Amino acid sequence: MNAVLAYEDVRKSYGTTVALSGVSLDVREGEIFGLLGPNGAGKTTLIRIGLDILRPDSGRVLLFGHPLQRDGLDRVSYLPEERGLYRKVKVLDTLEYFARLKGLTKKDARARSEAWLEKVGLAHVAKRNVETLSKGMSQKIQIASALLSDPELCVLDEPFSGLDPVAVDLVKQLLRERRAAGRTTILSTHQMSQVEALCDRLAVIHAGQRVVYGALRDVRRAHSTPVVRVRIEGELPELPGLLRVTEDRDLLELHLAPGTSPSDVLEALVAAKVRVHHFEEVLATMEEIFLRAVRGESAPMEAA
Ligand code: ADP
Numbered sequence: 001m002n003a004v005l006a007y008e009d010v011r012k013s014y015g016t017t018v019a020l021s022g023v024s025l026d027v028r029e030g031e032i033f034g035l036l037g038p039n040g041a042g043k044t045t046l047i048r049i050g051l052d053i054l055r056p057d058s059g060r061v062l063l064f065g066h067p068l069q070r071d072g073l074d075r076v077s078y079l080p081e082e083r084g085l086y087r088k089v090k091v092l093d094t095l096e097y098f099a100r101l102k103g104l105t106k107k108d109a110r111a112r113s114e115a116w117l118e119k120v121g122l123a124h125v126a127k128r129n130v131e132t133l134s135k136g137m138s139q140k141i142q143i144a145s146a147l148l149s150d151p152e153l154c155v156l157d158e159p160f161s162g163l164d165p166v167a168v169d170l171v172k173q174l175l176r177e178r179r180a181a182g183r184t185t186i187l188s189t190h191q192m193s194q195v196e197a198l199c200d201r202l203a204v205i206h207a208g209q210r211v212v213y214g215a216l217r218d219v220r221r222a223h224s225t226p227v228v229r230v231r232i233e234g235e236l237p238e239l240p241g242l243l244r245v246t247e248d249r250d251l252l253e254l255h256l257a258p259g260t261s262p263s264d265v266l267e268a269l270v271a272a273k274v275r276v277h278h279f280e281e282v283l284a285t286m287e288e289i290f291l292r293a294v295r296g297e298s299a300p301m302e303a304a
Contacts, residue, residue: 003062003278004153004184005050010059013046019045021060021208026172027153027186027201035188036286038294041205043188044081047155049135051078068132079146081157081188085138087131092117094130095145104147109294116144120170135162143171147178154178155186160194174197179256193288202286204293211293220283223292228265228283237272240264250272251278282299 003026012020019042027033037043048054050061052068064070064139085094092113094140099109116122120140125133139162146154156175160168175198194201195216200221204212212219225239229251234241236245236252241260246253254265262281269276291297 002065003027004029004064005186006060007017007046007050008060008062010046010056010061012042012049012054012056016207017089020049023205023208023210024059025203025210025213027184029184030179031200032187032198033187033207034174034199034288035186036190036192036195036202036203036212041294042208043205044157044268045187046205047157047186051076051155059270065069068164075152076155076268077146077149077151079103079142079157079159085130085141085142085145087129090127091122091133091141092126094141095148097147098145102151104149105262112148112174116148119174120144123287128167136164136167139163140170140189143174143239147174149179150183153184153186155188157188158190159187160189160191168194192290204290206294215281216286219289220286221281224282224284226258226260226262227257228254228262229278229280229282230254230269230276231278232269233277234276237268237274239268253282 005027006025008024009018010098011018016223023046034167035043035046043127045054049056050063052073061068064075066072087207089097095113096109097110098104100106104112114123114126114217120143122137125137129143143156143159159171163171172194175185175187179200187195189195189264190293198219199216201215202212203210208213212223214222231251239254241257241264243255243257256262256265262279266276266279269279
């Protein structure tokens with residue numbers, strides 16, 4: 001898989017404040033990549049360096065396989081956390097302006113803007129001034145402005161803030177559509193449930209360092225003690241690596257010795273001719289992983 005954006009040992013200080021102390025990571029083509037970390041971790045600095053808004057003190061950044069250059073940046077869009085729209089401009093004109101910035105012709109920019117207003121359910125406010133929009137509407141317009149040029153790479157910083165559940169669902173759908181079309185998205189958010197729902201791979205940055213990195217499933221598995229949740233008929237047979245059993249409503253939680261794989265347990269259940277109605281591997285949540293990583297409670301864990 002090609003890296004759309006690659007950081008190699010990137011360092012950056014502001015005076016005596018070290019913002020990044022040697023970060024390497026790849027964002028791969030067609031994925032939704034989660035960039036996570038507490039406030040002040042260095043995420044914005046990392047994004048700005050990747051988009052050539054800031055220069056690193058040392059290290060290397062490759063965008064679409066090349067050192068940063070103008071025509072690479074035309075294929076990228078960025079929705080920063082600190083953002084705003086011109087208040088006295090009409091909604092449709094606002095979107096057209098962003099589309100023109102990305103090199104679309106006037107005609108295409110108009111057509112694309114109208115289509116995106118439909119897409120985010122705001123066609124009825126096309127002629128209104130931005131200042132008359134509610135917070136959620138304005139947020140949807142900003143997301144549309146970042147996505148309407150169909151950029152190969154889009155960086156979205158907290159795109160869900162201020163959105164109601166219906167709008168959150170819409171934005172998730174838009175991001176999944178991007179992925180289905182092979183487009184790459186970097187998602188920076190504190191909303192761990194959205195990370196679990198959307199991200200293919202992720203990094204947690206803490207104090208200028210990458211402390212967790214890898215595929216979502218691998219990261220969750222690497223940070224989990226093996227537990228499976230089952231519902232079966234009859235008695236529990238002898239099982240490999242079973243340490244203890246707890247009950248959670250009508251489910252049994254089987255706590256396994258490190259190194260025991262859930263599939264060993266499933267095989268043993270099937271071999272003992274037990275009827276299995278439910279079988280689920282219980283994984284650490286991203287919230288737990290995030291908190292442990294930034295509190296330094298677990299050794300930096302890497303899942304390739
Ligand atoms: P995040 O986006 O994860 O909140 P930032 O990249 O904004 O983190 O900041 C990383 C560190 O660099 C913080 O300690 C922050 O205070 C510092 N920092 C960021 N921008 C500047 C700046 N322009 N001047 C001085 N310090 C800065």
